[in-house]
Amino acid sequence: MKLPGLITLTKRADFLSAARGKRVSTPGFTLQMRRRGLDEPAGIRIGFTCSKKVGNAVARNRAKRRLREVARLVLPDHGHDTCDYVLIGRRDETAQRNFETLKADLIDAVHRIHA
RNA sequence: GCGGAUGGCUGGAUGGCCGCUUGGGUGCAAACCCGAGAGGAAAGUCCGGACUCUAUGAAGCGGCGGUGCCGGGUAACGCCCGGCCGGGGAAACCCGAGGGAAAGCGCCACAGAAAUCAAACUACCCCGCUUGCGGGGGAAAGGUGAAACGGUGGGGUAAGAGCCCACCGCGGCCUUGGUAACAAGGACGGCACGGCAAGCCCCACCGAGAGCAAUGCCGAAUAGGGGGUUCGCAUGGGCGCGCUUCGGCCUGAACCCCGGGUAGGCAGCUAGACCCUGUUGGCAACAGCAGGGCCAGAGGAAUGGUCAUCGCGUCUUCGGACGUACAAAAUCCGGCUUACAGGCCAUCCGCAUUU
Numbered sequence: 219m220k221l222p223g224l225i226t227l228t229k230r231a232d233f234l235s236a237a238r239g240k241r242v243s244t245p246g247f248t249l250q251m252r253r254r255g256l257d258e259p260a261g262i263r264i265g266f267t268c269s270k271k272v273g274n275a276v277a278r279n280r281a282k283r284r285l286r287e288v289a290r291l292v293l294p295d296h297g298h299d300t301c302d303y304v305l306i307g308r309r310d311e312t313a314q315r316n317f318e319t320l321k322a323d324l325i326d327a328v329h330r331i332h333a
Numbered sequence: 334g335c336g337g338a339u340g341g342c343u344g345g346a347u348g349g350c351c352g353c354u355u356g357g358g359u360g361c362a363a364a365c366c367c368g369a370g371a372g373g374a375a376a377g378u379c380c381g382g383a384c385u386c387u388a389u390g391a392a393g394c395g396g397c398g399g400u401g402c403c404g405g406g407u408a409a410c411g412c413c414c415g416g417c418c419g420g421g422g423a424a425a426c427c428c429g430a431g432g433g434a435a436a437g438c439g440c441c442a443c444a445g446a447a448a449u450c451a452a453a454c455u456a457c458c459c460c461g462c463u464u465g466c467g468g469g470g471g472a473a474a475g476g477u478g479a480a481a482c483g484g485u486g487g488g489g490u491a492a493g494a495g496c497c498c499a500c501c502g503c504g505g506c507c508u509u510g511g512u513a514a515c516a517a518g519g520a521c522g523g524c525a526c527g528g529c530a531a532g533c534c535c536c537a538c539c540g541a542g543a544g545c546a547a548u549g550c551c552g553a554a555u556a557g558g559g560g561g562u563u564c565g566c567a568u569g570g571g572c573g574c575g576c577u578u579c580g581g582c583c584u585g586a587a588c589c590c591c592g593g594g595u596a597g598g599c600a601g602c603u604a605g606a607c608c609c610u611g612u613u614g615g616c617a618a619c620a621g622c623a624g625g626g627c628c629a630g631a632g633g634a635a636u637g638g639u640c641a642u643c644g645c646g647u648c649u650u651c652g653g654a655c656g657u658a659c660a661a662a663a664u665c666c667g668g669c670u671u672a673c674a675g676g677c678c679a680u681c682c683g684c685a686u687u688u
Contacts, residue, residue, distance in 0.1 A: 221352090221353090226633070227633075228632090228633050233633090265633075266633080267633095272640090273395075274376095274660070274661090275376090275660075275661055276659095276660060276661055279637095280637095281659070282633095283637060283638065284638070285636085286352095286353095286637090287351090287352080287637080287638045287639080288638090290351090290352075290638090291351085291638095317639060317640095318639095
């Protein structure tokens, strides 16, 4: 599905290279970031990871949707161009944490990862 | 009303703001408008099919795997319905891998004298010698065990034994009822035939394999081959368990054509053994007919995020607080199994009560 102003990651290789980049943890999620090379196309790219550790299929879906919603509201304004971001869900916390707090967490995390 | 049995349904509601997938419409386009958008189990992936591909189709014999009371339903099933038999329950009702042990092999722990083919530990009876042994009778009593060579009563006897009799059980036979499993009755036999087939086995019936990441089409790169038509189908080699018989096909030759098929894209992909209502047949599962309906199609994967109000449950200092099941389509159907907060309905059984 598309998110306005963002490009969704689809390749396993993109996720793996983002995992080798910088990372910032918050109570609700972990943020990973990789700055792409100059020869690659421009744009902010985003991916989501909710493994079996998050819970069953229903819990993983809910965590992924909240992360996607928070990314949709925050990243087009606060994300940096030519960067890949990956949001990793946590068990229980991602689904239960207050939504406004989760948004503030992401804005803070983006600032910290580029500091 | 209380306790219980069985079958089925449901599994939050409304509104605001911001989004996603998809069908249709308008528009040059941007976009806007109108619809549709998780489950009873979508789950486990345990059975059965549809569909697709593979150079194999029929018959016989064999092998391997599965199923296993009887009848019916179904596209099919290991599923469902009705019945039979055995067991449990006071009853409604529930449970059962429930073919064959006189085709054969094997096993039956411990205990016990003895575990299937013969026998005899204690005890019993008779005789002999004699105070404990020898010979014989018999298998009724005791004890062991999951199971002990029919059971109970009577006659009989030295003591006993189907040795004889009655009833019950068992066995094959006959009659009747039933499509059948089986049941009821009759005369006869005279006890002979223990259990395990979820150890091997025998019998009957069924069965190719791989799977939508199947498969087809469009197509960057790399390597060199790939495709079509016709002829032949003679020999050899081979082809979906083995052998035999019959048949088919591939490998062959000639001619013609040119891209190749991985990343990616498109198709397959949702109208179906479909759903609802009525009616007919049937005890039922189910089937027929008539009318109406369209009901998810994603592809790192939409079906949502957030705020508020209400409902329900628990607690409460009466302000409120907390909780609100299990579990999310992935080619599609029919089942089975397992998970599930709470709520609702129907039928039946027992007890209590009542005008």
